[in-house]
Amino acid sequence: MNIQSILRSALVLVQLNFLSVRADAELPTAAPGTAARAYLEVPDTGDGMTRIPVSVFRGDKDGPTLALIAGTHGYEYAPMVALQHVGRRINPKDLSGTLIMVHVANMPSFHQRTIYYGPVDGKNLNRAYPGKPDGTLSERIAHIITTQVIEKADYVIDMHSGDGNEALRPYIYMPRTGDLQLDAKIKSMALAFGIDHIVIDERPVSAPDATVFTDMTALSRGIPSMTTEAGQLGSTDPHWVDINVMGAMNVMRHLGMLPGEVIPPKPTVWLKGYQVVTSPENGFFRPAVKDGYAIAEGGILGELVDHFGTHIATIHAPFAGVVNYVVATPPVRFGEPLAMVSKLAEEEN
Ligand SMILES: [Zn+2]
Structure with missing residues (x-):
């Protein structure tokens, strides 16, 4: 089969x-x-x-x-x-x-x-x-x-x-x-x-x-x-x-479909200009950040190593912002996401 x-x-x-x-x-x-x-x-x-x-x-x-x-x-x-x-x-x-x-x-x-x-x-x-x-x-x-x-x-x-x-x-x-x-x-x-x-x-x-x-x-x-x-x-x-x-x-x-009041949202963090940082190679990813972290421009998102643990690449943030998500289990393939980062934005609720 x-x-x-x-x-x-x-x-x-x-x-x-x-x-x-x-x-x-x-x-x-x-x-x-x-x-x-x-x-x-x-x-x-x-x-x-x-x-x-x-x-x-x-x-x-x-x-x-x-x-x-x-x-x-x-x-x-x-x-x-x-x-x-x-x-x-x-x-x-x-x-x-x-x-x-x-x-x-x-x-x-x-x-x-x-x-x-x-x-x-x-x-x-x-x-x-x-x-x-x-x-x-x-x-x-x-x-x-x-x-x-x-x-x-x-x-x-x-x-x-x-x-x-x-x-x-x-x-x-x-x-x-x-x-x-x-x-x-x-x-x-x-x-x-x-x-x-x-x-x-x-x-x-x-x-x-x-x-x-x-x-x-x-x-x-x-x-x-x-x-x-x-x-x-x-x-x-x-x-x-x-x-x-x-x-x-x-x-x-x-939308008026159910009775009752909307539970008011907390103060909102507005974000824009997001970028998904992708993997330069197949390998084994070691994140250096957690979801929701703030990160500086060039800050380290994680390290890509091979299956023996040998360094392949350090993965940097493209700009300062918030880590929306980060890959938190080891397998990564070329071109697939490692993390998403967004910039802070000004917007009125
Ligand atoms: Zn999904």
């Missing part, structure tokens, strides 16, 4: 567990005041199939549709656990509008415990948008989420954490598109989520058919969106889960 057929067999075994909840090609509908759950089918076009677990909570009263997407990267567990908690806390009778939750966007990555890349096609789901109906498995997942979730939502949050190898200080990527109305909605949503490090993310809005990222797929369709990062290193510790639960509940209060 080659590796692809082994992986495919593993996916088939995993799929046996899916059968208690119905599978569907389309997002399930729910009557007012009720909830529905299903597995969205991603059909096999040559490299296997998968299914995406989704919930739809439809409120008794009208209101916006919010989509929360967890598990774009399958080793980022805190947001997935958080959505299970959110599902238990929401009574559709108390809800205004509709909450769509994607519990695990990237099931192949989840079940094979891969970081960054899907195990079947080696693609990063958060670089595969808006996807293709006849593409590889990651591209087909992206296509289903684009058409069945993102395009049905008024607001979209792609909920990440540090991946299985990343120690990460919680932060939000807050897109700044230049569209003042859209940007105001995004900013108020980011502040409501309540994570006190916000990275202003100035990327031009792509064409709708060339969006690459989950959040950009929403933005290019005029839908306010952001990416949250809370959790790290495969942990399901309640400390990380609760940040995600609080954020989701706060945003629903902010």
